Amino acid sequence: xxxxxxxxxxxxxxxxxxxxxxxxxxxxxxxxxxxxxxxxxxxxxxxxxxxxxxxxxxxxxxxxxxxxxxxxxxxxxxxxxxxxxxxxxxxxxxxxxxxxxxxxxxxxxxxxxxxxxx
Amino acid sequence: xxxxxxxxxxxxxxxxxxxxxxxxxxxxxxxxxxxxxxxxxxxxxxxxxxxxxxxxxxxxxxxxxxxxxxxxxxxxxxxxxxxxxxxxxxxxxxxxxxxxxxxxxxxxxx
Numbered sequence: 126x127x128x129x130x131x132x133x134x135x136x137x138x139x140x141x142x143x144x145x146x147x148x149x150x151x152x153x154x155x156x157x158x159x160x161x162x163x164x165x166x167x168x169x170x171x172x173x174x175x176x177x178x179x180x181x182x183x184x185x186x187x188x189x190x191x192x193x194x195x196x197x198x199x200x201x202x203x204x205x206x207x208x209x210x211x212x213x214x215x216x217x218x219x220x221x222x223x224x225x226x227x228x229x230x231x232x233x234x235x236x237x238x239x240x241x242x243x
Numbered sequence: 244x245x246x247x248x249x250x251x252x253x254x255x256x257x258x259x260x261x262x263x264x265x266x267x268x269x270x271x272x273x274x275x276x277x278x279x280x281x282x283x284x285x286x287x288x289x290x291x292x293x294x295x296x297x298x299x300x301x302x303x304x305x306x307x308x309x310x311x312x313x314x315x316x317x318x319x320x321x322x323x324x325x326x327x328x329x330x331x332x333x334x335x336x337x338x339x340x341x342x343x344x345x346x347x348x349x350x351x352x353x
Contacts, residue, residue, distance in 0.1 A: 160342065169344060169347040170331050175342075184340065186341045227275070227294070228278070229294075230278070230280070230290065233287040233289065
């Protein structure tokens with residue numbers, strides 16, 4: 126069974142750094158992109174960017190470029206989403222999902238809730 | 244403001260047929276395939292329809308998708324209470340080079 130398991134919920138202060146993870150299993154990790162999607166409280170889905178785990182090539186949405194970093198370690202089948210300086214507006218649920226070249230997201234991880242508050 | 248436009252809400256009674264629209268432009272729906280996602284309350288989104296009208300294994304045939312020009316639609320027939328969820332359309336946008344989502348439609352089963 127193809128599965129993505131994300132790291133647990135985080136509570137951070139503004140200005141702190143954070144890295145959340147997404148571990149794939151049940152498939153060849155380097156065969157599909159990994160996309161990250163943000164869902165702010167009570168709001169819709171926003172695509173943040175994606176990574177090709179085979180060569181770590183990334184493609185960011187302009188809305189998130191420069192504020193987050195997407196990376197992957199294919200040796201442990203894990204993708205990451207990282208912030209160097211969190212803001213209160215980063216409070217959201219973050220999902221990872223495997224993606225094919227046409228952008229079909231399936232399956233999705235269970236989500237990681239990030240809360241940023243002083 | 245989402246790139247793809249969906250009605251914020253839809254509703255129907257059990258057994259009815261409801262449709263949810265998704266409007267885009269030539270750079271997204273007009274030139275790429277549309278996918279639909281279902282998000283049940285408190286859960287992660289799930290792929291419902293891909294490549295405009297294909298159902299993944301396990302998705303009931305009550306769910307169907309279509310596309311014409313720069314618009315797409317999701318139809319749900321034989322509405323059931325467990326269909327109450329948020330539904331999102333998505334497509335790749337060639338001009339922005341990003342995956343774009345609709346704002347989501349909250350479906351209520353009355």
